[in-house]
Amino acid sequence: MDNIKQLCGFIVEKHKRFLSQYKIELANLDRILVLQEEIDQFNHWITSGELSYNEKKAKALAELNSLVKNNPKKISSKRLEGVRSKISDHEAALQYWDARAGEVAHDQIR
Amino acid sequence: MTKLGKKFDELSTDLDGKIARLKSLFSREEKFWSEIKKLKAERNNLNVKVKELSSKGKRLRSERDKLNEEVASLKNKRAGIIERIKTLRDDVKGSVSEKKSLNKDAGALSTKIIFRLNKVFNRLLCEEMPLEKEQKLFEDAISMSQKLDIALKADKIHSSILSKYSEIALLESEVNMISDTIRSTASEAEKKHMESLNVYSELDAVRKQSDDFHTQLLSKYEELKPIRDEITLLKDEIKSSEDEVDAAYDTLAKSRETSVKKKMAEKISEAKEKFKTGKRISFDDFRSIIASDDIITED
Numbered sequence: 001m002d003n004i005k006q007l008c009g010f011i012v013e014k015h016k017r018f019l020s021q022y023k024i025e026l027a028n029l030d031r032i033l034v035l036q037e038e039i040d041q042f043n044h045w046i047t048s049g050e051l052s053y054n055e056k057k058a059k060a061l062a063e064l065n066s067l068v069k070n071n072p073k074k075i076s077s078k079r080l081e082g083v084r085s086k087i088s089d090h091e092a093a094l095q096y097w098d099a100r101a102g103e104v105a106h107d108q109i110r
Numbered sequence: 111m112t113k114l115g116k117k118f119d120e121l122s123t124d125l126d127g128k129i130a131r132l133k134s135l136f137s138r139e140e141k142f143w144s145e146i147k148k149l150k151a152e153r154n155n156l157n158v159k160v161k162e163l164s165s166k167g168k169r170l171r172s173e174r175d176k177l178n179e180e181v182a183s184l185k186n187k188r189a190g191i192i193e194r195i196k197t198l199r200d201d202v203k204g205s206v207s208e209k210k211s212l213n214k215d216a217g218a219l220s221t222k223i224i225f226r227l228n229k230v231f232n233r234l235l236c237e238e239m240p241l242e243k244e245q246k247l248f249e250d251a252i253s254m255s256q257k258l259d260i261a262l263k264a265d266k267i268h269s270s271i272l273s274k275y276s277e278i279a280l281l282e283s284e285v286n287m288i289s290d291t292i293r294s295t296a297s298e299a300e301k302k303h304m305e306s307l308n309v310y311s312e313l314d315a316v317r318k319q320s321d322d323f324h325t326q327l328l329s330k331y332e333e334l335k336p337i338r339d340e341i342t343l344l345k346d347e348i349k350s351s352e353d354e355v356d357a358a359y360d361t362l363a364k365s366r367e368t369s370v371k372k373k374m375a376e377k378i379s380e381a382k383e384k385f386k387t388g389k390r391i392s393f394d395d396f397r398s399i400i401a402s403d404d405i406i407t408e409d
Binding site for chain 1: 234235236238240241244245248251252255
């Protein structure tokens, strides 16, 4: 019984770990999209002559390059959906294994 | 010869005969004593041998008994070990049956289950998968863990069986050693027994010889007894005969003295008469006259 509880705990830890990774990835993807949007905007302003090349764009570009470099997977809206779906799956699994661990503990007490 | 002289001679002859008989008896007695001494020496020598053989026989029997006790003790020890071996074999039999049943329940060797379980754990704890798949692997892991427990229990029983077989082998070796010792000790005891039988057989023969000598000795004493009785009797008789001879001698001497005195008185009377009548007297007559004073005085 202890082993089952322990195993549940390890699975919970795995899901937490994946969840944490996916959440970081999701945050990064969100940021990348925001940065891409910002750079598009800066480019538009530069093209329309409203704004010349400036530091804000350079800074956004550097951050974007760094994020892209650290996220080798293809950055797309499909990937974003996929990550969201993974987070949802891991949360559901986390909930299940938490409950299962609780049941084991409850059976132990009984 | 006078009557008294004749009697004295008869008594003296009788005494001489008795003394001669006594000497003959002494000679025979001495011969008996010599034989008795010889028989006693033979019997005593044999008695010494009897004592030595008896002591040797007792020592051999004591050694035999000690060896027999050792054999009995070793047999007891061996019986204990054999009982222990039997118990171990029964245990092993039960354990083998239990192990077979556990192996059947486990379905595979513990090493194989561990290998599979590691794979399942690795997937379960490292890989991403649908919850349904994860649930199935989780149930598989639990089932495999239970089977692993069973397989490990079977392994433990297997180790215990091997350990018991090792113990059995050691104990059987000990039983063989004890059996060898029992055989050699029993053989030694048998040797002591046979040796003691020979000694006691020799002892019986020597004792019989000694008894024979003793019987002969008693017989010699029996034969000697009438001789000794006769010697005692003869000694008394000789003493009494000596007294009789002494008495007869005294009587004879007195009689002879009286007769001499009478003859002397007659001679004196004749000599005095010759002297009174003036007849020629001889020197012998003269001596009689001289001696007459004494005789007269005595009368």
